Amino acid sequence: MTHVVTENCIKCKYTDCVDVCPVDCFREGPNFLIIDPDECIDCAVCIPECPANAILAEEDLPQDQLHFIEINAELSKSWPSITRTKKPLDDADEWKDKPNKLPLLER
Numbered sequence: 582m583t584h585v586v587t588e589n590c591i592k593c594k595y596t597d598c599v600d601v602c603p604v605d606c607f608r609e610g611p612n613f614l615i616i617d618p619d620e621c622i623d624c625a626v627c628i629p630e631c632p633a634n635a636i637l638a639e640e641d642l643p644q645d646q647l648h649f650i651e652i653n654a655e656l657s658k659s660w661p662s663i664t665r666t667k668k669p670l671d672d673a674d675e676w677k678d679k680p681n682k683l684p685l686l687e688r
Contacts (some may be wrong), residue, residue: 582639583621584628585653586614587646590635591686592676596666598627598636608660611687612670617657618650633677656688 591613598614599607606620607627616627616636628636639650676682 582623583618583653584616584623584625584636585618585639585642585646585649586616587635587637587642587649588680588682589633589677590614590631591682592679593633593635593669593673594667595632595669595673596663597630597632599663600666601626601630602664605662605664607663608657609663610656610660613656613686614663615653615656615660618654619657633673652686 594609594612594614596607596609596614603624603626604620604622606617606622608615608617623638625638628638637646642649670676
């Protein structure tokens, strides 16, 4: 199993999780981070680091977030690796807990 970045990361892109990842499995898009499922070693150290609670173990995903397994896998093939913390998006705190952000995902 792997870990998955879910909808709550969209338009936030906090990068606290990136610094603790021992295998550099995070990839960065314009307004979202993803986990490369081929690189993730399922260590779970990223989960408590995410201020948006957007990272879950694949087996713990709620039904309405299951499609993020495929989204993480798909985008990991084209998005560049991120290995250091960056400033979150300017309005991240405003977007952090808003639902239904999938249409806002920039690929």
